[in-house]
Amino acid sequence: SQKIEQNSEALNIQEGKTATLTCNYTNYSPAYLQWYRQDPGRGPVFLLLIRENEKEKRKERLKVTFDTTLKQSLFHITASQPADSATYLCALDSGGNNRLAFGKGNQVVVIP
Amino acid sequence: GAVVSQHPSRVICKSGTSVKIECRSLDFQATTMFWYRQFPKKSLMLMATSNEGSKATYEQGVEKDKFLINHASLTLSTLTVTSAHPEDSSFYICSASPSGTQETQYFGPGTRLLVL
DSSP states (O other): OOEEEEOOSOEEEETTSOEEEEEEEESOOOSEEEEEEEOTTSOOEEEEEEETTOSEEEETTEEEEEETTTTEEEEEESSOOGGGOEEEEEEEEOSSTTOEEEOOOEEEEEEO | OOOEEEEOSEEEEOTTOOEEEEEEESSSOOSEEEEEEEOTTSOOEEEEEEETTSOOEEOTTOOTTTEEEEEEETTEEEEEEOSOOGGGOEEEEEEEEOTTOTTOOEEOOOEEEEEO
């Protein structure tokens, strides 16, 4: 069956450190993968998109890698700040027409 | 830019009634909009793809007669939950893709539905 797995345990990290989140998937062949931020009671906010032929993408303090052999994406927040505290969702192209399948998300808590 | 609104933000209704949720792209045109549902501590689940001027495409297991979708213009899609029951209580979120940039989706703030 198809799965998208993100760590269910919250990541507590000291301000200024790098937070690294993992997204693993099974039985998908995504043309691209996206990361979103979601705050409680709000809709997701788009952060980054990385395509299957790209290894790494950066945007300001964010970095995403995509390994189609390992079927894994890593999401990094460098120099983390308390304002980065949120749940981060991995989403991938689930077979065409730009339909997305989401992971459950991984909560990040940045401690001042 | 790329703002999507939803109305209402929350709604409480009695079992058996119908509820309409609006999704609007405020500063761009969207040929395609998507409707998702999210239960507490669960992932967003795609319910259907809404295409302007044509019928919506529903995901497997989603009842099209229960969740009516209308995408009458390039900036508005509506989801009507018909004959709502308590198990329909959830967080409903729409997203919109700007025409010509298909892979990027901009999400609305969500609508919290509680059916009593």
